Amino acid sequence: MAAAAASGTSTGTxxxxxxxxAASKNNVTSFQRRGPRxxxxxSGSSRLVSIAGxxxxxxxxxxxxxxxxxxxxxxxxxxxxxxxxxxIEEDKYNIYSPLLFKYFLAEGIISGHTLLVASAKDEPAEIxxxxxxxxxxxxxxxxxxxxxxxxxxxxxxxxMKIAWRYQLLPKMEAGPVSSSxxxxxxxxxxxISQELLDASKCHGFFLPEKISSTLNVExxxxxxxxxxxxxxxxxxxxxxxxDGSNPQKKQKNILRIGIQNLGSPLWGDxxxxxxxxxxxxxxxxxxxxxxxxxxxxxxACIITxxxxxxxxxxxxxxxxxxxxxxxxxxxxxxxxxxxNPLYKDYHGLIHIRQIPRLNNLICDVSDVKDxxxxxxxxxxxxxxxQDNYLRQERNIYPPxxxxxLKQKDSAWGEGSLQHSTFLMSFLAKATAFASRLVxxxxxxxQTGSGRIGQAAGPRLWRDGRxxxxxxxxxxxx
Amino acid sequence: xxxxxNNLLNATPDKVDQGKLTLLCDAKTDGSFLVHHFxxxxxxxxxxxxxxxxxxxxxxxxxxxxxxxxxxxxxxxxGQLVFFExxxxxxxxxxxxxxxxxxxxxxxxxxxxxLQPLYEFVREALRPEDNGEAAWRCPVLLVDDLxxxxxxxxxxxxxxxxxxxxxxxxxxxxxxxxVALVHDSGDTQDEENDILLxxxxxxxxxxxxxxxxxxxxxxxxxxxxxxxxxxxxxxxAQRDRSLTYQxxxxxxxxxxxxxxxSPAVL
Numbered sequence: 001m002a003a004a005a006a007s008g009t010s011t012g013t014x015x016x017x018x019x020x021x022a023a024s025k026n027n028v029t030s031f032q033r034r035g036p037r038x039x040x041x042x043s044g045s046s047r048l049v050s051i052a053g054x055x056x057x058x059x060x061x062x063x064x065x066x067x068x069x070x071x072x073x074x075x076x077x078x079x080x081x082x083x084x085x086x087x088i089e090e091d092k093y094n095i096y097s098p099l100l101f102k103y104f105l106a107e108g109i110i111s112g113h114t115l116l117v118a119s120a121k122d123e124p125a126e127i128x129x130x131x132x133x134x135x136x137x138x139x140x141x142x143x144x145x146x147x148x149x150x151x152x153x154x155x156x157x158x159x160m161k162i163a164w165r166y167q168l169l170p171k172m173e174a175g176p177v178s179s180s181x182x183x184x185x186x187x188x189x190x191x192i193s194q195e196l197l198d199a200s201k202c203h204g205f206f207l208p209e210k211i212s213s214t215l216n217v218e219x220x221x222x223x224x225x226x227x228x229x230x231x232x233x234x235x236x237x238x239x240x241x242x243d244g245s246n247p248q249k250k251q252k253n254i255l256r257i258g259i260q261n262l263g264s265p266l267w268g269d270x271x272x273x274x275x276x277x278x279x280x281x282x283x284x285x286x287x288x289x290x291x292x293x294x295x296x297x298x299x300a301c302i303i304t305x306x307x308x309x310x311x312x313x314x315x316x317x318x319x320x321x322x323x324x325x326x327x328x329x330x331x332x333x334x335x336x337x338x339x340n341p342l343y344k345d346y347h348g349l350i351h352i353r354q355i356p357r358l359n360n361l362i363c364d365v366s367d368v369k370d371x372x373x374x375x376x377x378x379x380x381x382x383x384x385x386q387d388n389y390l391r392q393e394r395n396i397y398p399p400x401x402x403x404x405l406k407q408k409d410s411a412w413g414e415g416s417l418q419h420s421t422f423l424m425s426f427l428a429k430a431t432a433f434a435s436r437l438v439x440x441x442x443x444x445x446q447t448g449s450g451r452i453g454q455a456a457g458p459r460l461w462r463d464g465r466x467x468x469x470x471x472x473x474x475x476x477x
Numbered sequence: 478x479x480x481x482x483n484n485l486l487n488a489t490p491d492k493v494d495q496g497k498l499t500l501l502c503d504a505k506t507d508g509s510f511l512v513h514h515f516x517x518x519x520x521x522x523x524x525x526x527x528x529x530x531x532x533x534x535x536x537x538x539x540x541x542x543x544x545x546x547x548x549x550x551x552x553x554x555x556g557q558l559v560f561f562e563x564x565x566x567x568x569x570x571x572x573x574x575x576x577x578x579x580x581x582x583x584x585x586x587x588x589x590x591x592l593q594p595l596y597e598f599v600r601e602a603l604r605p606e607d608n609g610e611a612a613w614r615c616p617v618l619l620v621d622d623l624x625x626x627x628x629x630x631x632x633x634x635x636x637x638x639x640x641x642x643x644x645x646x647x648x649x650x651x652x653x654x655x656v657a658l659v660h661d662s663g664d665t666q667d668e669e670n671d672i673l674l675x676x677x678x679x680x681x682x683x684x685x686x687x688x689x690x691x692x693x694x695x696x697x698x699x700x701x702x703x704x705x706x707x708x709x710x711x712x713x714a715q716r717d718r719s720l721t722y723q724x725x726x727x728x729x730x731x732x733x734x735x736x737x738x739s740p741a742v743l
Contacts, residue, residue: 060540083534221584221585221586221588221630234572281630284629285584285628288567288625289571292563292564292566292568293568295564296534296565313667314662314666316665317663317665317667318627321532321624321628321660322628357509359536360540361513362727362728363507365694
């Protein structure tokens with residue numbers, strides 16, 4: 001895998017060897033910093049990896065690119081590994097998934113990567129025109145503060161809250177980091193500037209054009225559109241030297257591939273229409289070969305797929321197995337969750353379905369599971385659902401406790417003195433109750449002089465077990 | 478190679494059973510750690526290994542192998558390991574002109590192909606050397622994973638046939654072992670996959686089944702492993718003994734413990 005280069009081991013693939021060789025030539029000392037900062041564009045000559053917009057993973061040495069949404073990067077273990085596929089399962093009305101798609105492409109333009117946009121519905125040129133504008137260093141702070149101030153309380157207020165329930169929560173990276181070159185925030189209300197578009201290098205694949213131009217159909221089990229797309233991608237990768245086979249003269253670069261609505265009927269695939277179709281293997285075969293192409297080149301791919309349309313559930317499971325990272329968006333539009341007060345601040349849920357295990361036995365699973373997204377006026381944010389009551393009932397508290405807490409909360413307000421007093425007293429009572437249960441259930445063996453046993457009466461201490469509740473003396477027969 | 482798993486399976490690299498088919502199976506979790514275990518185990522046991530890796534690239538297995546104390550590169554150079562990289566081969570077979578037969582030839586064919594070329598490849602890879610003296614102990618075929626073949630358009634029966642042929646050659650004729658991973662599709666009603674899994678469970682000698690926890694994600698317990706031995710009736714050990722352990726995957730090893738006995742809980 002080409003992306004394994006950063007680990008510095010010679011792994012036998014040609015592309016890896018070439019990068020490693022280049023790196024070792026530059027290294028004078030054997031000591032070097034292997035941090036996320038090693039990726040900046042204006043790097044000195046002694047940097048291990050010098051491709052703009054990438055950084056090596058701390059965990060497994062993989063080269064990472066940003067998805068264009070720093071919060072998502074964080075959830076995926078730092079970013080998207082080069083040579084892997086990110087599959088976005090579209091939300092029902094396909095409203096929010098194009099945003100992630102565009103962020104990914106826009107991040108490529110900002111980082112100077114080459115783009116490859118494939119679509120069967122929209123012209124690639126139009127998609128590019130619609131990309132959001134980045135919030136760059138100078139103005140982003142102001143933009144973000146404005147977005148934040150109206151919904152978030154200030155830091156000092158958070159400190160005042162009841163501490164032990166909230167301080168342990170993982171903090172989501174909420175705001176733009178002004179100096180980071182890896183991952184940017186985008187303003188979805190503005191379009192990207194024309195100069196940036198002109199400066200970028202982009203290849204478009206628009207299915208209707210390709211179908212009409214060539215009709216020499218080779219007999220193959222893949223759908224015609226998929227064959228065309230694979231050949232197109234392979235041609236770009238080979239011609240522009242992303243596979244490392246013909247060494248690039250210029251700066252090494254990343255190819256970002258975006259494929260929109262893959263598997264929809266527009267691609268000539270009928271997995272969405274019938275359950276048992278003839279070429280139900282087209283999609284999985286396409287994914288497999290695409291993955292093979294990616295693994296041997298410096299490229300990363302995002303695919304959005306309307307999985308809710310696919311009739312045969314078995315195919316979805318296979319597609320998940322054949323992709324690397326899988327993220328599912330579930331919007332609240334049209335569902336009963338839209339009116340649920342718990343979710344009133346959000347537009348949908350985001351499920352991280354799969355995170356790849358690369359060069360490692362384990363994967364970077366984030367501990368936070370209940371995630372929701374919200375599209376603000378400008379920013380797309382991912383937040384932890386404030387579902388404290390349910391979550392904590394599951395984990396820590398005795399059953400029913402959180403319900404009580406919720407009632408008391410409404411009366412007293414969180415963090416108030418009464419609230420915490422109640423909390424402590426309840427916990428003390430619960431502990432005492434639990435220990436009493438334990439004491440009662442264990443068989444009693446008479447030890448010592450037996451004086452206590454005699455005093456308690458003969459019935460209570462027969463067979464070493466207590467037969468009636470203490471204090472309730474049975475009436476002798 | 479995870480020492481704790483070796484203890485559970487009562488195996489050491491010095492003492493390798495022969496002629497066995499081991500089925501690895503994962504449901505709602507990732508069972509690839511078992512593949513890494515058996516790969517490093519057989520390499521350390523000095524067996525000749527043919528590894529059909531359909532799901533990941535060579536460098537991935539190599540780097541994990543290094544953490545477990547084996548080097549796949551040197552094993553390949555010494556001729557101990559024959560590595561078939563499915564992802565790379567699929568690109569080769571798809572983009573090059575028609576020519577000599579290829580193990581994954583069926584990717585190009587419009588009609589339902591068969592796995593005969595892949596079987597030929599395995600047979601060639603594990604064929605004992607002619608010069609008499611055996612350099613390696615016994616041949617081992619390792620497949621990660623068979624479910625991918627279903628996704629690539631093969632029928633369950635074709636895959637079962639492939640395993641059957643491999644058994645006849647590797648397990649019986651050459652007295653070697655086969656280890657294969659199959660995903661359990663769970664409740665997705667993947668009929669082909671169920672046929673494959675049931676067919677293999679029926680004929681394998683040892684089944685290792687990794688399952689995700691029914692209660693969901695947990696930081697300290699990654700899943701549970703069921704071990705099912707299928708032994709003949711007259712075997713001294715307990716018949717059809719099934720054991721369940723929970724496990725936690727760490728950076729370089731996997732720790733096993735009895736159900737509910739995670740160190741984090743106690």
